Amino acid sequence: MDLIVAKGKQSEKIILGIDPGTNISGYGVISVSGNELKLLSMGIFDLRKDANQALKLKSIFKQCTAVIEQYLPDELAIEAPFFGKNPQSMLKLGRAQGVAIAAALNRGVPIFEYAPKRVKQSVTGNGNASKEQVAGMIKSLLRLEILPSNFDATDAVAIAICHHFMYKPGQETTGKHYNSWNSFISNNPDKIR
Numbered sequence: 001m002d003l004i005v006a007k008g009k010q011s012e013k014i015i016l017g018i019d020p021g022t023n024i025s026g027y028g029v030i031s032v033s034g035n036e037l038k039l040l041s042m043g044i045f046d047l048r049k050d051a052n053q054a055l056k057l058k059s060i061f062k063q064c065t066a067v068i069e070q071y072l073p074d075e076l077a078i079e080a081p082f083f084g085k086n087p088q089s090m091l092k093l094g095r096a097q098g099v100a101i102a103a104a105l106n107r108g109v110p111i112f113e114y115a116p117k118r119v120k121q122s123v124t125g126n127g128n129a130s131k132e133q134v135a136g137m138i139k140s141l142l143r144l145e146i147l148p149s150n151f152d153a154t155d156a157v158a159i160a161i162c163h164h165f166m167y168k169p170g171q172e173t174t175g176k177h178y179n180s181w182n183s184f185i186s187n188n189p190d191k192i193r
Contacts, residue, residue, distance in 0.1 A: 011033070012031055012032065012033045013031070013032045013033075013074045013075070013164075014029065014030070014031050014032075014040070014071055014072060014073040014074050014075075015029070015030050015031075015032060015073060015074065015075050015076075015077060015160040015163055015164060016028070016029050016067060016068065016071065016073035016075070016076045016077070016104075016109070016160065017029075017030070017076075017077045017078070017156040017157055017158070017159035017160030017161070017162075017163065018064065018076060018077070018078045018079070018097075018100045018156055018159065019078075019079050019152050019153075019155040019156040019159060020060070020078065020079065020081075020093060020096040020097040020100050021047075021093070021096060021152060022047065022053070022056060022089075022092045022093060022095075022096050023046075023047050023048050023056075024044050024045070024046055024047065024048070024150070024152045025044065025045040025047065025060055025063075025064075025096060025100070025152065025156075026042070026043075026044050026045075026150065026151075026152030026153045026154070026155050026156035027041075027042065027043060027044070027045065027064070027067055027153070027156045028041070028042040028153060028154075028156035028157030028158075028159070028160050029041040029042070029067065029071045029073065029160070030142075030157065030160045030161065030164070032164050037141060037142055037161065037164065038142070039142045039144065039157065040071060041067070041070075041071065042148065042153040042154070042156060042157050043148070043153050044148075044150050044152050044153050045059065045060055045063040045064070047059055047060065053092065053095070056096070057095055057096065057099045060096055060099045060100055060103075061099045061100075061102065061103050064099070064100045064103035064104070065103045065106070065107065068103060068104060068107045068109060069107070073104075073109055074109070074110075075109065075110050075111075075112060075163065075167075076100075076101075076104040076109045076110070076111050076112070077111075077112045077113075077114060077159045077160050077162065077163030077167075078097060078100060078101065078111060078112070078113055078114075078159065079097075079113075079114060079115075079116055079119060079155070079159050080097075080113045080114060080115050080116070081093045081094050081097055082115070082116050112163050112167055114159060114162050114163065114166065118162065118166070119134075119155075119158050119159050119162040120133075120134060120158070122161070122162040122165045122166055123137050123138070123141070123158045123161055123162055123165075124137045131151040131154070131155065132151075134151075134154060134155060134158050135147055135151060135154040137158075138154050138157050138158055138161070141161060142157070
């Protein structure tokens with residue numbers, strides 16, 4: 001759904017980045033025209049008030065859908081779950097990610113998935129960068145005066161920027177890509193029961 005600006009100018013693309021979480025999920029929306037990046041919105045879905053895991057997942061779906069309907073992104077970039085020591089935490093995080101993916105696929109938005117180290121590497125040049133370093137680069141890249149104090153929001157913007165840097169249509173990407181339920185299922189048979 002590229003919007004052609006004017007003859008001879010680059011088309012604009014809207015990218016939604018999601019940093020999934022079970023208590024707080026971050027989101028960031030950027031527009032890209034050529035190599036010009038512009039922040040449209042960033043914030044968090046605060047899920048701490050929801051009484052249980054099912055309500056948190058419902059809230060993620062509703063809030064992600066609302067952001068998609070407001071900004072009409074061309075693509076969604078999401079952080080892939082990382083392998084931690086706590087299987088229960090990984091399961092919850094995977095569910096949060098899955099619900100955000102479902103919200104995007106439900107609206108026909110293609111999904112691209114990036115590992116946390118890949119995001120940090122593409123934005124800062126260091127795969128082990130701190131959240132503060134990522135936020136600092138976001139501020140610099142987007143020429144912002146201030147940033148929110150919540151790193152989930154800046155991480156989500158970093159995921160969107162990573163996607164801009166990494167994905168070139170027609171070329172192989174280092175992230176996973178889903179453009180339909182069928183492609184998600186075929187790439188994730190272990191998530192289907």
